[in-house]
Amino acid sequence: MILTIARNELRRMFLSPLAWTILAVVMLILAFMFLNNVQYFITIQSRLLSMGSDDGVTAVIAAPLLGNAAVVLLLVVPLLSMRLVADERRNKTLSLLVSAPVSMTEIILGKYLSLVAFLWLILALVAMMPLSLLAGGTLDFGLLGAGLFGLALLLAGFAAVGLFMSTLTQNQTVAAVSSFGVLLLFWILDWAGQGSGTSGILGYLSILNHYEPFLRGIFDTSDAAYLVLFILTFLMLSIRRLDMDRLGG
Amino acid sequence: MSDEVLVEVEDLSRAYGGMLAVRHISFSIRRGQVLGFLGPNGAGKTTTMQILSGNLAPTTGRVRIAGHDLLEDPRHAKQAIGYLPEQPPVYRELTVDEFLDYCASLNRIERGKRRAAREAAKIKCGLGDTGKRLIGNLSKGYQQRVGLAQAIIHLPPVIILDEPTVGLDPIQIREIRHLIRELGKEHGVILSTHILPEVQATCDQVQIISKGDLVLNDSIEGLSRHMQSSTLAIALRDPPDLARIREIAGVKSVQDQGDGRLHVFYDPATDPTDALVELSVQNRWGLYELQPQRASLEDIFVHITTEEQESPKGTAA
Numbered sequence: 001m002i003l004t005i006a007r008n009e010l011r012r013m014f015l016s017p018l019a020w021t022i023l024a025v026v027m028l029i030l031a032f033m034f035l036n037n038v039q040y041f042i043t044i045q046s047r048l049l050s051m052g053s054d055d056g057v058t059a060v061i062a063a064p065l066l067g068n069a070a071v072v073l074l075l076v077v078p079l080l081s082m083r084l085v086a087d088e089r090r091n092k093t094l095s096l097l098v099s100a101p102v103s104m105t106e107i108i109l110g111k112y113l114s115l116v117a118f119l120w121l122i123l124a125l126v127a128m129m130p131l132s133l134l135a136g137g138t139l140d141f142g143l144l145g146a147g148l149f150g151l152a153l154l155l156a157g158f159a160a161v162g163l164f165m166s167t168l169t170q171n172q173t174v175a176a177v178s179s180f181g182v183l184l185l186f187w188i189l190d191w192a193g194q195g196s197g198t199s200g201i202l203g204y205l206s207i208l209n210h211y212e213p214f215l216r217g218i219f220d221t222s223d224a225a226y227l228v229l230f231i232l233t234f235l236m237l238s239i240r241r242l243d244m245d246r247l248g249g
Numbered sequence: 250m251s252d253e254v255l256v257e258v259e260d261l262s263r264a265y266g267g268m269l270a271v272r273h274i275s276f277s278i279r280r281g282q283v284l285g286f287l288g289p290n291g292a293g294k295t296t297t298m299q300i301l302s303g304n305l306a307p308t309t310g311r312v313r314i315a316g317h318d319l320l321e322d323p324r325h326a327k328q329a330i331g332y333l334p335e336q337p338p339v340y341r342e343l344t345v346d347e348f349l350d351y352c353a354s355l356n357r358i359e360r361g362k363r364r365a366a367r368e369a370a371k372i373k374c375g376l377g378d379t380g381k382r383l384i385g386n387l388s389k390g391y392q393q394r395v396g397l398a399q400a401i402i403h404l405p406p407v408i409i410l411d412e413p414t415v416g417l418d419p420i421q422i423r424e425i426r427h428l429i430r431e432l433g434k435e436h437g438v439i440l441s442t443h444i445l446p447e448v449q450a451t452c453d454q455v456q457i458i459s460k461g462d463l464v465l466n467d468s469i470e471g472l473s474r475h476m477q478s479s480t481l482a483i484a485l486r487d488p489p490d491l492a493r494i495r496e497i498a499g500v501k502s503v504q505d506q507g508d509g510r511l512h513v514f515y516d517p518a519t520d521p522t523d524a525l526v527e528l529s530v531q532n533r534w535g536l537y538e539l540q541p542q543r544a545s546l547e548d549i550f551v552h553i554t555t556e557e558q559e560s561p562k563g564t565a566a
Contacts, residue, residue: 004354015342096338096399099302100355101328246306 001102005110009084010117018083019118022076026122033068034129037061058140062130063215066147069126070154070211073119074183077155080118081162082176084111085242089170098246108239112163119155123148143217150214153227157207158183160234167241183207253280255329255407255437256301261310263296270296272461273310278454280406283433285452286441293461294441295335298411301439302332315406328357331405335412337396341385345376345395348384349402356403370398373431375424390421397425401432408438414447426451480542481513481522482506486535497521497528512542 013019041060048060088094097107127148133139165179166172190206203209207230210223256278263271271293278284288294299305301312303319303326312319315329340348349370353363371377374394379387384395393413400408413429414422429451432438442448448455448469455472457465465472488509495503499519504512515521522539529536 001355001357004351008351011347012340012342091338091341092334092336093338093340095299095302095304095332095334096352097355098304099327099330099332100352101324101357102355103324246304 001106002110002113005097005102005107006113006117009111009114013080013114013118018079022079023122023125026072026076027125029072030065030069030126031129034061034065037064038133056140057133057137058130058143061133062139062144063147065126065129066151067212067215069123070151073122073155074158074187075180077115077119077158077162077183078165078176078179081115081159081166081179082172083166084115084163085166085238086169086172086175090172094245104239104242108163108167108235108242112159112235112238115159115163116156119159120152123152123155126151140217146214146217146219149219150211150223153214153224153231154207154211157227157230157234160231160238161186164234164238164241167238254278255280255315256439257311257313258301259311259313261297261300261312262308263293263300263305264308269308270461271300271307271458274458274461274463275310276456276463276466278407278437278439280437281434282454283429283438283440283452284454284456285448286439286456286458287443287445287448288441288458289443292458294443294458295411297458298332298334298409298439298441301407302330302334302409303327304332304334328403329405330407330409331400331403332409333396333400333411333413335415337392337399339384339392339395339399342383344381344383345371345387345398346380348395349398352399352402356405358403366402366404370402373401373428374398375428390417393417393421393425397428401436404436406436408432408436410438410440412442413440414442414444422447481515481525482538482540482542483511483513483525483536484538485509485511485529486537487533489532489534493528493532494525497524499524510538 038061041057044060085094088097127144130139130144161182162175162179165182166175168178169175186205186207188206188208190203190209192200192202207227210226213220213223254277256276258277259275261271261274262269274297276284286294286297296305300307301314301319303323306320312326314326317326317329319326340351343351346367349367350363353366354360358366371380374397376391376394376398379391384392387395393416397410397413400410410429414425417425426447429438429440433451433453440447440452453469455465455467455469456463486509488511491503491505491511494500494511494513499515499521501514501516504514506512513521513525522541526536526539528534
């Protein structure tokens with residue numbers, strides 16, 4: 001049942017020009033960044049060798065690309081997630097799902113899955129860029145894999161926040177703006193207490209601090225656990241919020 | 250089979266903030282029954298429909314659908330209902346076939362039977378050749394039919410329709426009413442409306458709701474009995490003194506409507522029509538119009554819903 005809902009959501013997403021536009025724009029920008037990184041690597045290649053640095057092509061090209069992709073997608077996810085529930089509420093189509101024999105959990109998970117599937121499609125396309133370098137050399141697959149895994153989890157986290165914000169309102173723009181705000185806040189949370197050396201609990205909550213290790217090739221279970229908990233929390237809140245529609249006015 | 254109780258509502262209330270939109274209503278629906286839910290705007294019709302379809306949780310009370318409690322066993326209860334809200338819940342960007350297939354799978358129709366279910370629902374709702382068209386490009390009437398097809402695709406025992414004929418043209422209204430009567434033969438149908446002739450045309454049981462209270466629950470025949478009144482509307486070219494008419498046996502009172510038009514209220518036991526016509530001929534009053542007045546459903550409706558606040562008063566004013 002979850003898959004049925006997810007498939008329908010995905011189909012409707014691709015029937016709107018929004019999905020295609022976002023795919024095109026994101027790909028264009030990331031490809032431009034990727035080419036810049038390649039250019040940069042070529043110019044500093046000899047210097048890296050002479051300095052005896054062990055940074056290879058993956059560290060110089062792929063890791064910054066994935067870092068930038070995270071920022072670009074932080075801007076894009078709210079645009080994709082805003083319609084999930086808010087739009088159905090406005091068009092009064094939500095009752096189709098609610099009066100069907102499916103639970104709130106299934107509705108939320110179906111919608112969530114459709115968004116994650118779309119984001120992971122973008123991720124797969126992004127992954128192809130560094131993989132294309134295989135034509136002329138070799139890559140550090142451990143580093144690339146960790147980075148891609150980190151980004152996959154991060155996007156799933158973004159999607160959970162976006163979905164929750166969409167359940168709060170019936171106005172798509174409000175949903176987009178608020179999810180962008182929340183995501184950005186989580187991103188910059190570690191700015192607090194910067195310079196004092198200890199960023200404390202805010203630094204720990206910052207989603208960026210749990211993404212960066214992946215880009216350096218470090219797979220830390222605590223970082224992965226943080227992201228998984230982050231996702232579960234917002235999914236839980238979404239289900240509760242949707243259920244509130246029935247109970248509240 | 251026809252006595253099977255499909256919907257049981259007990260002591261249902263729903264509060265919005267401090268305001269009770271629906272107050273302690275109870276009723277039941279059997280298979281083969283079309284129940285008309287009648288009330289002015291804001292009476293609590295839609296709230297009741299939303300509670301029955303699981304879109305709103307009741308503040309107090311219990312709803313059982315086909316033997317399943319809506320709150321304790323929502324999955325089985327919801328499987329037994331088809332719901333068409335005021336605004337048909339359709340995805341405008343899908344084609345009719347895509348949308349109905351999705352609804353079929355949402356309602357857990359087995360994969361192999363979905364196509365047959367979709368085609369059957371389309372035929373019932375007169376959507377025969379629209380399968381490949383985008384719902385967004387269909388007219389309001391056809392979108393309404395798609396909404397109806399969505400509600401009946403899994404052949405639920407209970408069908409809940411919230412103002413199903415709003416925004417349709419007269420021909421479409423007739424077709425939808427016909428369809429509802431057809432559905433009422435095998436299913437239990439609840440229909441909300443504020444259009445009174447619609448109830449007369451389609452329902453066999455009527456409930457009138459006003460300000461959240463159930464004020465009448467009767468069969469259509471019972472309602473017709475309510476409607477028999479004892480009034481004659483007559484028009485005379487040369488009307489006499491009203492006292493002359495009041496003297497006729499059986500006449501209780503006469504009301505002058507101006508222009509020689511009179512309303513004559515009489516005792517149902519003695520019909521004064523013959524005497525009135527005879528007198529008119531004898532005295533050359535020039536009777537040119539005579540019409541027995543039947544209280545319309547409107548009258549009853551207004552009567553019952555206003556009776557709530559005012560003390561009951563006689564109809565023969």
